[in-house]
Amino acid sequence: MIFVLLDNVLTNLTKKIFRTRWQLTGKCRQCGNCCKKIILTMTPAQTKSPIFRQIAIAWISWLFDFILLEIDYQHNNLAFTCQHLTKEGKCGNYFWRPNICRNYPLVDYFAEPKFLPGCGFNARDRDRR
Numbered sequence: 786m787i788f789v790l791l792d793n794v795l796t797n798l799t800k801k802i803f804r805t806r807w808q809l810t811g812k813c814r815q816c817g818n819c820c821k822k823i824i825l826t827m828t829p830a831q832t833k834s835p836i837f838r839q840i841a842i843a844w845i846s847w848l849f850d851f852i853l854l855e856i857d858y859q860h861n862n863l864a865f866t867c868q869h870l871t872k873e874g875k876c877g878n879y880f881w882r883p884n885i886c887r888n889y890p891l892v893d894y895f896a897e898p899k900f901l902p903g904c905g906f907n908a909r910d911r912d913r914r
């Protein structure tokens with residue numbers, strides 16, 4: 786847990802010092818949609834490697850308690866759902882949730898953030914007034 790929090794603090798501190806172009810606005814409506822299908826992207830080489838795929842799936846399933854839904858070979862994605870998502874769409878492991886959940890929606894340095902339909906978050910371009 787200490788490493789999760791430390792990683793989170795350092796990630797967010799870096800983003801405060803070196804600001805991202807896109808700034809997150811809005812807030813979570815707690816609909817739970819982002820926990821139903823979690824897409825993790827790989828490189829084409831990683832997707833092609835059966836050993837890498839198996840290790841990645843086993844590691845992510847063990848570390849995050851995610852459950853593999855599908856492998857999208859066309860878009861180089863692994864799709865997971867989560868053991869901790871309750872029927873009500875809430876997180877059943879909120880205190881211990883991993884950083885991937887704490888930092889969602891992810892604001893990248895370069896790409897415009899994407900949101901699921903109905904998500905309460907938006908992004909504002911800092912360069913546009």
Ligand code: SF4
Binds near residue numbers: 815816819904
């Ligand atoms: S999709 Fe958006 S609004 Fe819904 S739970 Fe995830 S972050 Fe919150």
Ligand code: SF4
Binds near residue numbers: 869876
């Ligand atoms: S740990 Fe909680 S926040 Fe993260 S995917 Fe699972 S239910 Fe969602």
